Amino acid sequence: MPRVSQEHSEARRQQILVGARRCFSTNGFHATSMQDLLNEIGLSAGAFYRYFPGKEELIRTIATEALEEVTDRLAGHLQQHDAPLSELLASLPTAPISALHDPDLARLIIQVWAEAMRDDELSVVVRAGLDRLTALLEAELTLRRERGELPADADPAACARVVLAALQGFLLQRAAFRADEPELFAAGFSVMFRA
Amino acid sequence: MPRVSQEHSEARRQQILVGARRCFSTNGFHATSMQDLLNEIGLSAGAFYRYFPGKEELIRTIATEALEEVTDRLAGHLQQHDAPLSELLASLPTAPISALHDPDLARLIIQVWAEAMRDDELSVVVRAGLDRLTALLEAELTLRRERGELPADADPAACARVVLAALQGFLLQRAAFRADEPELFAAGFSVMFRA
Incomplete structure (x- = not known):
């Protein structure tokens, strides 16, 4: 993987983790739907699933x-x-x-x-x-x-x-x-x- | 309240609490719906709400x-x-x-x-x-x-x-x-x- 793409990939991963931590700590795991998560993170479902298979x-x-x-x-x-x-x-x-x-x-x-x-x-x-x-x-x-x-x-x-x-x-x-x-x-x- | 009715009332209350503890300890509070609760307890919604206003x-x-x-x-x-x-x-x-x-x-x-x-x-x-x-x-x-x-x-x-x-x-x-x-x-x- 070229370096720029690796950096981009790591930035996306961090974007997901930061948004998810915010959602989960406020509402809990169960009260947070995949849609809540995607809204908070600002990514499409397709982009999300490239990094994590699920919640x-x-x-x-x-x-x-x-x-x-x-x-x-x-x-x-x-x-x-x-x-x-x-x-x-x-x-x-x-x-x-x-x-x-x-x-x-x-x-x-x-x-x-x-x-x-x-x-x-x-x-x-x-x-x-x-x-x-x-x-x-x-x-x-x-x-x-x-x-x-x-x-x-x-x-x-x-x-x-x-x-x-x-x-x-x-x-x-x-x-x-x-x-x-x-x-x-x-x-x-x-x-x-x-x- | 007559005594028999009081005893009946307490028995119902215990029935609800025992069933709810079982449901909650297995599935958690959030994954347990009101319908799951009622099924486990064996009571109608009407009977349940006479004892507790909600989950x-x-x-x-x-x-x-x-x-x-x-x-x-x-x-x-x-x-x-x-x-x-x-x-x-x-x-x-x-x-x-x-x-x-x-x-x-x-x-x-x-x-x-x-x-x-x-x-x-x-x-x-x-x-x-x-x-x-x-x-x-x-x-x-x-x-x-x-x-x-x-x-x-x-x-x-x-x-x-x-x-x-x-x-x-x-x-x-x-x-x-x-x-x-x-x-x-x-x-x-x-x-x-x-x-």
Whole structure:
């Protein structure tokens, strides 16, 4: 494929993804029809189907890209952060690592979770993302345990999954329960896992 | 209202709620039409509307009752449980306090969360439930802090919200990510909040 055409193709793909994220985060996956999507994106059905076979494939691509972004950001945050464990934990609810600071993305992610219950392929995508995030945090917590910052009897993999679960719950409480209290979460996180 | 009629009325109401929970947990709120609901419940539209003005009101009632059940169960669990804090925390992911042991109810609850992002009245219902659960756990953690089981500088309200968030994340990882590892969560919970 010539380069100009590749660039054009990538621009179209991004145009579809951006418009779809906007539609889905406002109205949800099910209340968004293909026609709503095409109107928002500003493309014909023919042009759309050249890039995605359908709405399901689009949702999976959006979920995959969002998870990759979260993973990259968490990796970057952990790499930069050499403070004591209590500070590192306290920083997670307010760090720019995830959808926590983007209400549209948070709404989208909660819909991805709900959809993953019905869509086995999507469930595999989110599970793989969870495993990557767990591995990142587990490596950090293993290191912290060696330094004596985590209780000697703590299982870093178990602690990593609990931290991720608490972050998921925080995102949920914020977006769905309108309980937007990052400082409260930072305080709770700061006293988790004391050696 | 005569007593027989009251009993009949309550039985009908339960018939509707049970059928609706079944429909919603399998197909979701949006993919379930009023006709699907009526077919599952085995009632006419006229009979249905005598009890609920519509699908939204039905969803709110189901969410309210599910939250009341979780709250009652958590209260009972805390009252019975006088073990050390690490054991109490470790018991939460496997205790029969919530939807954790009922996959249908777990699926329903995750849909309630997604729906609460769009339905402000439902968001108020789930927020009130979260506040009651937080108050219960906060009272227990305050007591534990007085006993020296929680770090002296820990905020019991903050710790309560983090525990609830982690339980929500656990439920989610189980139902949507197919990551069903209660023992891992119990291990992680057992080392949270050491004094």
